[in-house]
Amino acid sequence: MSFLAKLAQAERANRSLLCVGLDPDPARFPLGMRGDPARIFEFCAAIVEQTRDLVIAFKPQIAYFAAHGAEAQLERLIAHIHDTAPAVPVILDAKRGDMGTTAEQYAREVFDRYGADAVTLSPLLGFDSIEPYLRHAGKGVILLCRTSNPGGADLQEQRLASGDRLYEHIARLAAGPWNTNGQIGLVVGATFPAEIARVRELAPHLPLLIPGIGAQGGDAAATVRAGWRSEGGTTTAPIIVSSSRAVLYPADARGADFAAASRRAAEAARRELASARSAAFA
Numbered sequence: 001m002s003f004l005a006k007l008a009q010a011e012r013a014n015r016s017l018l019c020v021g022l023d024p025d026p027a028r029f030p031l032g033m034r035g036d037p038a039r040i041f042e043f044c045a046a047i048v049e050q051t052r053d054l055v056i057a058f059k060p061q062i063a064y065f066a067a068h069g070a071e072a073q074l075e076r077l078i079a080h081i082h083d084t085a086p087a088v089p090v091i092l093d094a095k096r097g098d099m100g101t102t103a104e105q106y107a108r109e110v111f112d113r114y115g116a117d118a119v120t121l122s123p124l125l126g127f128d129s130i131e132p133y134l135r136h137a138g139k140g141v142i143l144l145c146r147t148s149n150p151g152g153a154d155l156q157e158q159r160l161a162s163g164d165r166l167y168e169h170i171a172r173l174a175a176g177p178w179n180t181n182g183q184i185g186l187v188v189g190a191t192f193p194a195e196i197a198r199v200r201e202l203a204p205h206l207p208l209l210i211p212g213i214g215a216q217g218g219d220a221a222a223t224v225r226a227g228w229r230s231e232g233g234t235t236t237a238p239i240i241v242s243s244s245r246a247v248l249y250p251a252d253a254r255g256a257d258f259a260a261a262s263r264r265a266a267e268a269a270r271r272e273l274a275s276a277r278s279a280a281f282a
Helices: 003-014 037-051 062-066 071-084 100-113 127-134 150-156 166-175 193-202 220-227 255-280
Strands: 018-022 057-060 091-096 118-121 140-146 184-188 208-211 229-231 234-237 239-243
Touching (some): 062 091, 091 140, 140 166
Parallel strands (some): 018 239, 057 091, 091 118, 184 208
Antiparallel strands (some): 229 234
């Protein structure tokens, strides 16, 4: 099943726009696990098992694994997600950005070694830096467009000779000539709802991966109103609204019950997004 087909299936089955970001930091693990990188898989797998019926996607961040030499645990985790939540796509948040044979090797790493359904990439090296990923049939490529960090404006808001801002130009390319396998999406931060709306205007059918709710302070209602679209009850422009720290490390987490607390946080985020969708499109 292609990335977009899997995404649509997960949205319907779980009635959700919520993506749980898996950014394991052993220093923040519950007591009994705290400070132990060998338990990264155990921590993440427990949260996956508690939230698998609440999400549209899972998004492991590769740096949080690689920094601890836990790449084998990442492989195991993605295989575990595929086994226990086969309807839920896995987006590997890697933000790769290279070209030629190096990009080919990164694509093999993401899709063959780790088995991800999609990957985040930087498009600043141009089409030939993302084309090797597009050769992998059915796999998703999600390009950084207007990111949630304030410093993103240093480049992404700059005007080109065409009059477009750089992020607008990326959106046009992604929705047009670059989308050779029909599986491209864009990253747009929840902290910039006006830019989400502009990207949605330029790329009316592409999935948008939207980080920035929860700990980063993005507004769920504004995010949904700006990005999600439907026709006749069917989603025509999907959004994947990511929350990491707020779900992984909720304030009420206690010892062995940490995953149950994560479930409660995910349920609350899912309800908030559902309410925002109902209010915006009633």
